Amino acid sequence: xxxxxxxxxxxxxxxxxxxxxxxxxxxxxxYMSWYRQDPGMGxxxxxxxxxxxxxxxxxxxxxxxxxxxxxxxxxxxxxxxxPSQTSVYFCASSMDRFPYEQYFxxxxxxTVT
Amino acid sequence: xxxxxQPPSMDCAEGRAANLPCNHSTISGNEYVYWYRQIHSQGPQxxxxxxxxxxxxxxxxxxxxxxxxxxxxxxxxxxxxxxAVYYCxxxxxxxxxxxxxxxGTRLMVKP
Numbered sequence: 001x002x003x004x005x006x007x008x009x010x011x012x013x014x015x016x017x018x019x020x021x022x023x024x025x026x027x028x029x030x031y032m033s034w035y036r037q038d039p040g041m042g043x044x045x046x047x048x049x050x051x052x053x054x055x056x057x058x059x060x061x062x063x064x065x066x067x068x069x070x071x072x073x074x075x076x077x078x079x080x081x082x083p084s085q086t087s088v089y090f091c092a093s094s095m096d097r098f099p100y101e102q103y104f105x106x107x108x109x110x111t112v113t
Numbered sequence: 114x115x116x117x118x119q120p121p122s123m124d125c126a127e128g129r130a131a132n133l134p135c136n137h138s139t140i141s142g143n144e145y146v147y148w149y150r151q152i153h154s155q156g157p158q159x160x161x162x163x164x165x166x167x168x169x170x171x172x173x174x175x176x177x178x179x180x181x182x183x184x185x186x187x188x189x190x191x192x193x194x195x196x197a198v199y200y201c202x203x204x205x206x207x208x209x210x211x212x213x214x215x216x217g218t219r220l221m222v223k224p
Contacts, residue, residue, distance in 0.1 A: 004156075033212075035214075042200065042214035042215050042216055042217060043157065043212075043214040044214075045212070045213065059213070088154075090156050090157070092156070092157075100145070100147050100162065100202070100204050100212055101147075101159050101162065102149075102157075102159060102212060103159070104156030104157050104158070105156055106155065106156055107154070107155070107156055
């Protein structure tokens with residue numbers, strides 16, 4: 001199993017640009033979530049999904065969209081990038097039986113100039 | 114969800130046991146205690162979780178006090194690779210708003 005994979009690993013955007021961060025898992029996990037981590041801070045939940053076709057907002061959802069058309073994939077879309085979205089983004093997945101035993105991807109480091 | 118309190122930093126000598134405390138005095142009866150760690154620049158890694166009984170796995174042991182108001186994560190023989198930020202999280206074990214990570218404890222294992 002590859003586990004949770006994220007692409008790209010690094011990205012630089014200009015203010016106002018849009019992009020999609022990719023996340024995929026091959027463990028057939030029902031739950032997937034996106035977090036952001038700002039320098040020296042803990043993780044904050046952006047959006048999460050409890051299954052294909054079902055998504056919900058986390059703590060800091062503004063400026064981000066998600067969709068879950070398949071069990072495997074959970075892309076995060078930045079609609080119009082802002083410098084405040086400069087952060088490291090982590091995707092995670094877990095089984096419905098143990099929703100808090102989460103497996104995290106390696107992260108995407110995003111800089112918005 | 115119950116709030117947790119952890120010391121911001123701790124040191125431990127290599128080869129010795131690292132004991133990381135967590136206070137969760139407002140924990141309710143159906144909330145689990147979860148521990149994660151984050152090694153520099155990597156995604157968080159699940160370590161262990163428990164409800165009321167002590168738990169042990171290949172990575173660590175979790176000791177929960179009888180009143181469940183505090184817990185201790187024990188790394189029995191700390192190595193330099195255990196240097197990381199350790200997060201204590203309390204959650205009800207159902208689908209909900211996923212995990213909330215606080216500040217954690219920065220553990221420095223020294224040779």
